[in-house]
Structure formats: structure tokens, C-alpha cells
Amino acid sequence: MLVRRKKPSTYPAAEARPRHRSLAGYSARIGFLFILPWLIGFVLFKAVPILAALGFSFMEFDMLEPEKAHFIGLQNYATFLKDTNAGASLFGSIEVFLLAVPLQMFVALALAAIFASDRLKGKPILRTLFFMPSIIPAIAIFIILSGLTYPGSGWLTRLILDPLGLPPMSFGSLFLPVLSLWSIGPSFLIMLGAIQAVPKEIYEAARVDGAGPLNRFASITLPMVSPAIFFSLVINMISAFGGVALLDRGLPYSQSLSPMEGYIVYNMFSLQDLGYASALAWVMFLVVMAMTLLLFRSARYWVHFPEEEANEEI
């Protein structure tokens, strides 16, 4: 709580600062100065490019001859509707989101729940070991998995599939699942932090009332950590659509988890068609925004946000 001072002169140090009409105005100006860097960055690297992309999407725009760019209306969007490759890429991206994200969330939550148990020994080192794959560069994963699935000397065929009499697995079918499972680090740690922050007394009370471990997990842990689950869901969704959230392991666009992103880059660099690439990017932007909105709307029904805003001042 900032108290308005009636006589600033009684505070010698305050006298040194320039006089302002009111403390609220002073606070606003200083605060604005502090957030200014982000605001400039937002305008330069987010707002202007997004609007520019919208502008480009209505143009025939060849990267090699930018002077010849001209307005063609909704033609790029009409092309998108007829382009089966674009549709397949978009649904590919949505599919990745629908397949990989639930898997990641489930494994991260299960792991966090086990880590919250007092029975587990050596937690600090185990925690780091489970997190470690999330910071391995994508190129290294690429190299490791191509070796692992190599028909002759790869371990996958030699140690697991051959003895079980299963057909060999290709690199392509393994890359996405491994990449998804090896990206759970941030979600795992966020959920673990949330589970550990749940007061122990609640569990004790439930235990006294006769609730079993599964019951306690479903009716205490899940609601209490739902904000963390929601946060992880959001960051995993962003990665599934080719954004960077918390951790980026440097996937090249062409091998990105999101086929749509790969298709946009293909149109941009291989075909040099900035107009169509921008239209595709805007379609993807709208899809992601719609899904985000849906997610945030749904949060009302299942996320229990703590009531911290009661004594909030800002």
C-alpha cells in the first residue's frame, strides 16, 4: 500500500527526487519506463510483423522481386482452401497436438506424483536425470535415434525387436514419440513443484476420513495442482504448434514437430512465395488462437485458481 505523503520535505532523501504532482503519477511513469523495453520489443518483433503478415497475405509477393508485389485480395486464402497439402499439414499439426500432448501430460503428472512420495530415494539426482533429455539438442537426438534404429548395428532391432520376433521399426515412427517423451522436463518440474506445495494437513485429514491413495490423488492432488497442469498444457500446446515455450531444443523448421510450420517454411524459402506463406501463417495463427481461447474458456470448469487476488494491490 502506497501512502500519499502530505509533507515530502520531512523526508530529506525524498527531496532529492524531482517533484511530481502525485505519487500515483510517479509510480505510473516509473512503472511504464520499466515495462518499456518489452513494449518496444512487442511492437517491433510481434505486432508489426503480425500485421505485416496480414498485409502480405493479400498480396502476390515474390521474395526475389519485392518491387512487383501487388494486391490480389483473398486469392491466397482461396488457394489454401484448394491446397490439399496445406490441409494435410494443418491436420498433421493438430494431430501432433492431440496425440503427443496428452501423452506428455500423463507421463509428467504420473512421474511428479511418484516423486512426491517420501518413499523414493535419491530425488535430487533422479530429478535432474529425468529432466536432462529435455535439453539435448534436436540434432543429437536425430543422430542417436538414426543409430538406434539402424537395421544392422542398431540396438532397437538387435536387442528388442528381433528377440521378440517383431518387424524393424523405422526412424520416422520413433522420432516423434521419443521427442515428445523427452520433452516432459519442464511440465514434470512444474507439476512436482505444485504437488509439493500442497499442504500436508489436507492429506492427513483425508486419510483420517478414510480416503485411499487413489481417492486422495483424484480429489486433493488433481484440483490443487490444476493450475500447474493448465500451465503445462499451454506450454506443450505452444510447442506442438511450433512455438517456443520454456525450452527450445533447436528443431529445424523442416523437421519441426508441426508439419504446418514446415509447410510454411517450404512455401517461403523453396517457392519464395511470401504472400501464400503469410496467408498460411495467418490461418495457423487463427487456429492456434481459437484453440488457446477454447483452452482458457474450459479452464473455468476444471482449473482451481487460488484466491490470491483478494489482497491484491495491482
Place this chain on the structure above:
Amino acid sequence: MKRSSSRRGGYESRLSLRLWDFTGSALVNLFILIFLVSYLSPLTYMLVTAVKSSDQLSDAGAPILPADATTFFYDGRERRVYHVPFEDGERVLALVEPHTAYSMFIDPQDPQAGPIRWDGSYRRLEGVYHFSVHLENFTNLWESIDYGLLLKNTMIVVAVGEVGILVASIFVAYGFSRFRVPGGKFLFFLLIATIMIPDSITLVPTFFMYSKKILGWTGSFLPLIVPNLFGSAIYIFLLRQNFKSIPRDLDEAAMIDGAGPMRTLVSIILPQALPAVVTVGLLHFFNAWNELRMASLYLSTRQDLRTMPFSAQAFITYGFTPEVLQASAIVLMLIPVVVLFLAQRFFMQDMVVTGMEK
């Protein structure tokens, strides 16, 4: 014993309870251990393969672990040693004269005894191997890649970006958490919204903006560094959450004592938010170290500016043999992994994320 314990209580019941407790703990630890081993198994493959020789990889009968075929020096040459089955048991013999129907062997223990004849095809015999670690894959890599240059380039991008993004994000988070800015709620909503925006939407115009036509930043580190100097939305969000959890009494006291906003930030807020600042710093370090998208877009024309992950992309096309490739994977992940282990005490220790909307 177990059946009666539940009713009689006393010693037996306590024993069974402890037994049950012990079994539970053992099962939890065992499960996590098995899961960890399978979770990291591709890394085991990498570590083991990176120290193998290329001879072993092309030899289908070779064991899984790094090993060399055992040989015996006889009559001026190295001879391979095999497990040779005889009617009275198996003997370990060195192959001297290979033929298709029969072969001549010699006993390495007793070479003076003369050649031993064995009927059958020697190709079906199981070779003898001994454990051996090859580090020449790493020296090969060292000789074919200019690591000094790659490290220097990566360090420049990482270090400058790190300082910029930390300073900017801390300032902005401080601004959002401690000051009453008109429209602050709306601006914070915008900040959250920018987290959701996929990179590909801004890719086309920013590429055009950086290109020769406008800024001319292509072929320099600027596109990789400059955007970081304005902070990152997700880091600002995390830091703001953390700053808000610090009681305001202390910074109000400092303000009353005449400390300006900068002084309050540096001497009151930052010391208390240190784990969060370290976490954000590490997150950016890992991201910047592995960064490939920007590097491949803007540095492809400049051989001398390539960063580590960007040139690693070329490793696959260099025609390295599989074991050297695995060694290169180790080299690629070495620095981030070492940093993670060194900093694990601080990393994401206090990351309690509450509401996203507020």
C-alpha cells in the same frame, strides 16, 4: 503368521506393517529405476557406440559392449581367436589356415604344439572378444571440425543474449509486479497472448525485415541477439509471478528510507528472487545453446559465423561413420548437460506456477 497378525496386534502386526512398508518403498524405487533406465536407454546406446571401433560396427557377430576381436600374433601376422567346439569340449584357438571345409588352428597357450585340424566352416565359429574402449572417434572429430570457432560463435550469441534478456525481463517483470501503470492489466494480457503466438507467423515479415532490402542483418549475429534485448514474454511472466510472491513490506521500507526504484530492485527484490532469476537464466542458456532456426536462416551464408548446432546439422552429411556420429552427439550435448548438473540445486526449484490468467 500374516493371517493372525491383523487381529492379535502387537509384535506380529507391527512386523507385517513394516514388511508392507518396505515392499511398497522397494516397489516404488524399483519402478522408477526401471523407468529411468528405459527412458535414458538411447543415451546408453550413444555412450557405448561412441567408444566402439568401426571394425566392431561392421562385424555382425560382435558383442553389444565396446570390444575388439582378440587376436594372437603367430608366424608374422595377427590371427583371430575363436571358440572351437571339439568332442571333448570347447577350446580357444587362433585361426592359422582358413579353408571352407576344414581349418588349421593353433593353441595360443601352447604355440609350440603345432597346428590343430578342425573340420567344418570357420565362418560359423564364434569369435573371441575382449573389452576395449576407443577414444579415437573423439580425436577424429576434433581434427575434422573447428571446435574453437564454433564455441566462440556460440558463446558470443549465448552470452550477449543472456545478459540482454535477463536485464530486460527483470526490469519488465519488476514494472508489472510493483507499479500501478494505467492499462497495466491490458498490457499484461497482451504479454500472455504473445507467449501463445507461434514463431512461424512472425517468420515471414521478420525475415523480410532483416534481409538486405531493409536492415541488412542477414549474415550477422544481430537477428539472433537483438530480439532478446527486449525481454521474453514467458520469462517476464515467470519472474513477475515470483516477484509478486515477495512481501512488499521490505521494499516499501526501503522506499521510505529513500531508495529509488532501481536501488529497491537490486538490493531488495533480486536477492530474494535469485532462484527464479537463475532458473530463467538457465532456461535461456539452454535455448540459446541449442538454437537452430534463426541460425539456419541468417547464418547460412557465413561459414565463419556458424554456431554449434548449425554446423552439427552438416555432420550427418559429412559422411562420418556411425560411431563418430554418436561421439559428435555426445560433444553436442556435453555443455548443456554439464551446466544442468552443476546448477541443479537452483534450477526450477521454486517454480510454483499459480494462475495463468492473473
